Amino acid sequence: MSTALSSMQALVPRFDTFLDRLTQRAHEVCSEAAAAVNELRSAGDEESIRSAQNLQDGVTLDMDEFAAKAHAAFGQHFGPYQDVDEEAVERLYASLEERLDRWEEHLHSIAEKAFTASDDEQIRAAWEAAVADWQAAADAFHCSQCSAPVAVPELYTQAVYLPCAGCGARTTFTPSSNMVAAKGYADLLAEIESRHALEMAEEAMTDQDIAPGLEYSYQANYMVTKQRKLRDLLPSAAAERRPLLAPEFADWVRIQEIPLEPIGYWQTDLAYVNMLTGLTDLMNECRWAGQDEDAELVIEMVQALARPGCEVVSAMVQGTVTRDFLLQHANAAMTRPSLPMDDHDTL
Template sequence: MMPTFAQYHAELQALSNRMTVYLDRMEARAREFGAQAKQTAAELQATDPNSVATFRMEIHRQIMFLHTKAERAYEQYISPYEDLEDDDDLSMDEFRVLRNLTEDIEHEVDSFEDRMDAVIEDIFAAGQANQTRQEWDRAIAEWRAAQSSFTCSQCGAPVALPELYHVAVYVTCGGCGSRVTFQPSEAMRAAPRWAEELADAECADLKRTYEAGHEGGGGMDFVSYVYYLTSQFRVLSRLLPFYARSLAPQMPGKIRAAWEDNTDQLTPHEVSPRHYETEYLNVMGNIGVTAMGMRASGHTEHLALILGVVRDVMRPGDPLAQSILDGTFTEEMWDRRQAAADRMSDAVPR
């Protein structure tokens, strides 16, 4: 006698529970292994950095084998249930319920790879942070040395180096007016990499929030990205202003791409009028509240970045967005717009 829907469902639920326990146990094993490998990683990063890449590849191979085991377990025990569509004793609705269960398990197995990546990152995080700080300090030290020793090739007068330049630049001699080429050292040329890592470390919480995503979206993934991107750029501008200025022209393109990827604002015909309006208001309202706080606390540099985002994505002539730019935004204005959006249709255009 063929199994019934109830039997299939009970079997899959039991397998799902077992898979969860199995993955948790393997993660615990990976973390135990990682705790032992962490000290070796730190020592290599401090004494023999050229060997770190090889060591990391071996660690990656060993830990990711656990993910391979999880995939094999899925293939052996779960994937046979994917063929139940051919079972004539199951209705389409019953098959969909079972298929959803298998997809949930598959997603858990797929996300186990991210859990293993996190273990690997943790092994090398402390040593990487130390290396980043050491290399950054070396770049700063060499820039300071160049500030006191760089002279004009024409008249021999000292030439100012007000910023750390990571590429060759022309600087003007204050004595004779000649344009002199400054060639940065190897450490200075590498400074953008270390500045990026320092900025990411300082903005780690914002980056995690963006990468984790928001259930239901509603424009909040875009807002999280804006907070991360503008904060990272602000830190880079403090650490390495010459490099940050070279990145500034890329900002609008990144914002526009995130607007397209994380919202439905460029495809209003694919969503309901209520969703389209609410998503826009979620973005503008949250940014508006943030801008109010920045104005009150005097964070003008970061505020300028946030207002630039508003200009990049606002609807032409939109009064709510304009109020953010003018500094007249209030939460009451936002609430009124939201109330009006709530009365819009939930029907998707056909």
């Protein structure tokens, strides 16, 4: 056995002990933070919810710091052996690098698992408390003038005037603190209930078998799904959120690795048609499911990214787009010149 190999092997147990200590510290940090996050969210007000999210974000930074310490220690102790020209040393070095990468993934999973289960339970409990308050208040709410029952048709998150069906007077309805906080919890719960769509979108972005541009429709599906869940939970919050979605989707697409510009090259033109094809499928699925509002949201997303005078977008808006029509545009895109290498090295 060479001196280099024996020296490396002697360092391995010490490095494993170091990683174990960092792992233990990570568990302690996450456990303490999860308890604090639950306490903050139990308070129910929006400021406490924001503080809870900030605390959770801070834990992610803590995990990054632990990982940085591990990588620094690895570089300090094993870095000198990286260029040793011995097969056994090279194999051990590569194995230790892989072990460090797996440990880092485990480190971040500790934080994720610490928060996910408790988060979901806490969010659902807070939402249910708000609904319970709404139902109780609706049963007990009466006109300030004639004492007749006054309907409370939805979960309000701020004070409103509600009309009496009997005398016509308006009575102020003041929501409970749980109801005031419901807007934030409804958004979080909609996120939970659309998590599967988010996972599909994330997988699509790394799937090499998906045609460039088509993966963007998965992100649109996630955004539409979350909006539908929010609308089912708290219509007023969904209505407030709705105008922001199409611009947000367009902004998200523009910073992705697969570009849709400049126009006139087969890579960008085909990616654009592929995106429209995926969004057409999503729009049709919404129509077939009777979710016309979701279909209209998809059209708004398309319009936010539409090229000037685009025939495909016009056909989508008019409801006349067909698979053959999309295929014609895809075939036409393939006849255009290639982007210069500097412009399409990500495609």
